Amino acid sequence: MIYLDTIIQGVLLGGLYALFALGLSLIFGIMRLVNLAHGDLMILGAFAVLVGVDALGLPIPLAAVLAGIFMFMVGYALQYVLLNRTLGRDILPPLLVTFGLSIILQNGMLETFSADTQRLNMGGLQEASISLFGGLAIGMVPLITFISAIVVILFLNWLFYSTETGRAFRATSDNPQIAQLMGIDNDRIFALAMALAMVIVAIAGLYLGARATFDPLIGPSRLIFAFEAVIIGGLGSFWGTLAGGIILGLAQTFGAQINPEWQILSGHIVFLIILVIRPKGLFPRVTG
Amino acid sequence: MLDPKNYTVAKSTRTSRTALVFIFVLVVLLAVAPALVSRSLLQDLFFVLTMIALAQCWNLLAGYGGLVSVGQQAFVGLGAYIGFAGSILWGLNPMLAILLAGVVGAALSVPTAFVVFRLQGAYFAIGTWVAAEVYRLVFAQWKALGGGTGTSLPSGVAKSIAGLSWVREGLDIKSSAARDVISYWIALALVVVIVGAIYAFLRTRSGLALSALRDNETAAESIGVDTRRAKFAVYIFAAFGAAITGALIFFQKASITPQSAFSVIDWTAFVLFIVVIGGIGTIEGPIIGALILFVLQNWFADYGTWYLMALGAIAIAVMLVAPRGIWGLVQAKYDFSIFPTRRRLLGPDTPVPDYTQPIREMKLPPAKGVHAADTPLEVPTMFDIETDVLIIGSGPAGGASAALLSSYGIANIMIEKYGWLANTPRAHITNQRAMEVLRELGIEEDAIAKSVPQELMGNNVFCTALAGEEIGRLLTWGNHPSRKADYDLASPCRICDIPQTLLEPIIVAKAMESGTITRFKTEYISHTQDENGVVATVRDRVANEIYRIRAKYMIGADGANSLIAEQLGLPMDGKMGLEGSMNIEFEADLSKYVAHRPSVLYWIFQPGADIGGIGAGVVRMVRPWNKWLSIYGFDIKDGPPNLSTDEAEQIVRQLIGDDEILIKIGKLSYWTINNMVARRYAKGRVFCMGDAVHRHPPTNGLGSNTSIQDAYNLCWKLKLVLEGKADASLLDTYNDERQPVGRQIVTRANKSIEDYGPIFETLGITQGGSADDVKRRMDSRKQPTVEAEAKRKALNKYIRQKSYEFNCHGVELGQRYSSSAIVSDHTAEPEYTRDRELYYHPTTWPGARIPHVWLDRDQQSVSTLDLVGRGRFVLLTGVSGAGWMEAAARASAELDIALDAIQIGPGCSVNDTFGDWAMQSEVSDSGMILARPDGHVAWRSHMLSANPTGDLLAVMRQILGRT
C-alpha cells in the first residue's frame, strides 16, 4: 500500500515538474534558447500571485489571472528587448544574458520580498483531499496541479497544430530564414512564444507556491528539475515532458522513501542514468 | 611567388616579447610582496590570484573549447573536500593534500565528462550544473566531514603546512600570517603554471584547432584534429585546475560547508562575469576581469544585493554591446596582444611586416574597394576582410568571373583551396564563344600563343590502335571544308586547343593584374547570408587559420563536388558517378603515327575499351606530338583500379599498339562520368556556376567553355546591381538564362557517349569471344557481300553521327536567351533552317548573340563583337539612325548608365565595307539593335520609332528592373 501511495505522490509531483518544464520546452523548441532564468521567473510568478493576494487582497483565481497577464507582458518585453538580440549560432550570449538575468532576478526579489519563505494560502483547499480505498488519499492541490498540466499540454498541442499562430511557431522553429521569407516576423513570434511560456511559468509559480514554500533563491534548483524533466522526456514533445516530469517525480518520492535526504539526489541520479542510456530522452520527437 | 620558402609562420610578436619581460618582473615583484605589503592586502591579492586561476580554467573551457559550463563549482568543491579529507582524515601534509585534490578532481572529471558530453550547447551547461548538484548532495552525506553542516580545519593541521616555521622566522610574523604567505605563494605559483600551461597549449596544433572550434566544428575537424579529444583534454585540465584552486581556497578559509564549497554564485557566476567582462577567448581577459571584480567588490560589496544585480546587468551589457569584453576593446583600439596565441603568416604578400597585428585582423594588401572591417573585434558575427564579390574556386568559372569583374572595376577576392591552378590538363577544346570572352579581356593573343590551332585539331581518327588499323576518320572542329566556312563566318575568333593547365594561368593572371585578390591554399568552409551580404568562413591552409570574408555577393565556382551548391541545397536532377574513367598522362614521341593525320583526339576501338569511361579508349594530344593523355574507362562498381605505373603503361601501350616506343608515364587521375544539372543556380546572394551546377562528361568539350559563359552572363549583372544602376531582380535572370543552357549541354554530352555504342556493335567488338573472333568480325566488313556493304554503310553513318560531338557548332555558340532582361520586338523567333545543334544560325532576334561580321573602323577590321561588351550596353544603328543616337545619349544620362551608340554605314565612324552587316542586321538603316554587355541582343527595332527616347528608356528600365 505504501508503494501505491508513493507512486501516486510521485506521479502527482510529476505534474508539477511538467508545469515547470513546459515553458522551457516550448521556448527551446521554437527558438533553441535555454533560459537560465526560467526558475527565477517561476518564483517571480509565484510572488506576483502573492502580491495579488496579500497586498491587493484579491481572491486567488483573480490574482492568478493578473499574474498571468503580468508575466505575459514580462515575457514579451524580455524577449523583444533583450533576448532576441542574443539569438544566433553562438550559445554563449543567451546563456550569459539569462544567467545574468537570473542573478538580477534573485537579488531583486531578495531586495523586494526579503529572504523569508512564503507560501500561497489557498484556504481550505490545501488540506482537502479525496479519500480512496485502503486509506489512500489524494491531495486536492496536487490533483489540480496534475490536471492543470494536462490542460496546458492539450492547449499547447491545439495551439501548435490547429492555429495560425502555431503554424508560425512551427515555421520559425523549423527554419527561421524561410519563415521570414513567408512574411513571418521572427522577432515578434519569438516574443509571443516567450510571453506564452511566461504564462505557463505563472501557472507553475502558482502551484509551486501552493504546494510548498518558496523564497527568492530557490529558482535555480527548480530550473534544474524543469530541465531534467525536459531531457528525460526528450526534446520537442509536450507529452514527453509530462512523462519526464512523472519519472523525475517518481524517482524523487521513491528516493525520499528510502532516506529523506536522498530525495533530490535520487532524482538527479535517475536523470544521469537516463542520459547515459538514452541521450535523446525517452520520447524524442521523431523527426521528418 | 608562392614558394613556401618565402613564408614564415610567426607566433610571437615584438610587443609580446617586451611584455614577457614585463610579466617576468611582475611575477618576481609579486613573489617578494609578502615582505613588502600588509597582511590584509596580501589576503586580497590571494583572492585575486585564485579568481584568476578559476577564470583561466573556465575561459579555456568556454572561450576556447566552446564548452560553456555552469558547473565548475563541482570541481572547486570536490577539491576543497578532498583537501580537507586528505589532511584531516588521512593525515597528509596540506601541500600533498592540495595536489591530491587536483588529481582526484581530474580523475572524477572523466566519468563526469562521460555523462555531460552527451549534451550539447546550452544543455551541456545545465548538465554540468546537475553534475555539480550531485557532487554537492553526495558530499553533504560525508558524515566524517560534518555532513550537511560542514567542518573546520583543526589548528594543528593548519600549522603542519610545510615551510611554516621557516616563513615565520624569516619574516618574523605570527604563524597565522605565515600561513597566509604560504597560501599566497602557492596561489601565485598556481596562476603562473595555469597561465603558462594554457598559453603553451593554445600555441600547439590542438590548441589552434580548439580556437577554431568555437567558430566552426567542421572547420576544426578539417584541420585534422580530433575535436572531441581536444575538448575532453580541456575539460580534464580545467577540472584539475579548479580542484587544486578549490583546495587552496578552503585551506585558507579553514572551514567548509557543502553550500559554500559547491556555490554556483561564488565559483561559477563570479568567474563567468570575470571572464566576460575582461574578455572571453583571451588570456589577458580573465586577469583584467579579476582585477575589476576585486575593485568592484571592495567598493560596492556592502551594497549586497544591489551590487550583485549591478554585476548581472554589467555582464549582460558587456555581452550585448562588447562581447569581447574590455580586453577586446583594448585590442580593437591598439591592436596588440601580450599572449598572441594565433599564428600569423608572414610572406611576400604581407605588405608591412608589422609585428603587432594578429592574423585575425590581418589586413590584405591594399586594393581598391577592399577595406578591413571597421570594428573587427566587437561584433560576434564579425568578419576580417570585406569585398564586393567573393569568388570560391579559381577554375575556368571562378577565374573568368574574377577577370571579368576586375575588368569592370568591381572589387573581388577569389579563394582557391589548392596552392596553384589546374594540375592536370583536363579541359582543352576552347570554342569560339569562349575565345570571344578572352578577346574582350585582352588575352586572346596570349591564349593563341599557347594553343594548338584549329588546323591541327581535326583528323578525328577511329582506329583499333594508333599503330593499328584505321576504321574511319571524321574531320572535326570545323575542319571539313563544308564546315570551315560556318566556323570562319561565325566569329572573329578561332576554335583552338589549350590544356586547362595553360589556360587557367592566363585568365587568373589577367584577373590579378586588373585587381583581383587571389588567395591560394585557402579553403571555403561555410557561409551565412542576410539581406545585405554574405559572410564566408574560410581557412588559410598554410597558417591553419580560420577567418571570415564579408562580401555583398558570393560566386560558388567550386567545381563538380561543390560544397556550396550542397550547402545551399540547390535542387539537382540526374546522377553522379555513372561510369569510371581515368586520365593517364604520358610522354612519347608519336609523330610517326599522327603527324600525317594531326588531331587532338584519337579514338581507339578495342575489346574492353567500351567499358565505363567516355565510350571508347582515347589518346589525346596535350602538346604536339610528344605530350599525351590517355583516357580509359573502368567499371565504376569496382572503384578506381589504383593502377601501378607498369599497369598504366600497359594500357597506354595497348592503345598505341607499339611495343617498342619509349613511354614515360606521368600523373594518373580518376574521375567519373556525371549527368547532373541544378534546377536552380542561385539562392539569395550566392550564385553557383560551372561544374558546380552542370556536371557532365568531357564529350563535346563543353564544360570549361560553358563555365566561362556562366561567368560572362552573371558578372555584368553583378556590376550593374553593385553600382546601384540596376535592381537586384536583374540577378534572377542569370538563372533564367543559364540554367536551360546547363540542362542542354549535360544532355548533349551524355548523349554523345551513347553514340559510341553502335560503332562498337557494328564492328562486332562487343559480342565477345577470343581476339581472333573479334578480328574476324571486324574484318567481315571488308567482304564484297551485301551484308558487308550494309555494315560499311552503317559504320559510315555512325561515324558521321559523331559530328554531334565534334562539329556541334549550334550548341557551341547558338544560345538564345529568354528572360526579363530580354525585350521582345514582337517578331516570331526565326526558324532553324538546318540542324540546330550542328549549325549556328545567326540572327539579331532579341536573346541571340549578336552576329559577327567584319566591319571597318579607321582602316582597321573590327568585328561587331568588338564594338559591344566591356560592361556596357551598346546601341548599333545605321546611317538613318540619328534619332537613336540621341535617344541613347538621353537614356544614358537619364539612367546614369554606360550606354554607347554607334552608327554603322558609309560616312559613319564604322563602315560596313563588305555590306555583310546590311545582310545580317535584319533591321533597316533607321532601325537599331541594343546589345547587352555580354553581346546578346537585348532588344531591336526595325526602324526609327515615333518616340525613340521613350521607347529606349522603357526597354532599359525593364531590363534593369527599374520600373
Ligand SMILES: Cc1cc2nc3c(=O)[nH]c(=O)nc-3n(C[C@H](O)[C@H](O)[C@H](O)COP(=O)(O)OP(=O)(O)OC[C@H]3O[C@@H](n4cnc5c(N)ncnc54)[C@H](O)[C@@H]3O)c2cc1C
Ligand atoms: C578529362 C576531361 C576533359 C575535359 N575536356 C574538356 C574540354 O575539352 N572542354 C571543356 O570545355 N571542358 C572540358 N572538361 C570539363 C572541364 O574541366 C570542367 O567543366 C571545368 O573545369 C569546370 O570549371 P569550374 O571552374 O566550374 O570547376 P573546376 O575547374 O573544377 O574548378 C573548381 C575549383 O574550385 C576549387 N575548390 C573546390 N572546393 C573548394 C573549396 N571548398 N574552397 C576553395 N576552393 C575550392 C577547386 O580546387 C578548383 O580549383 C573536361 C573535363 C575532364 C575531366
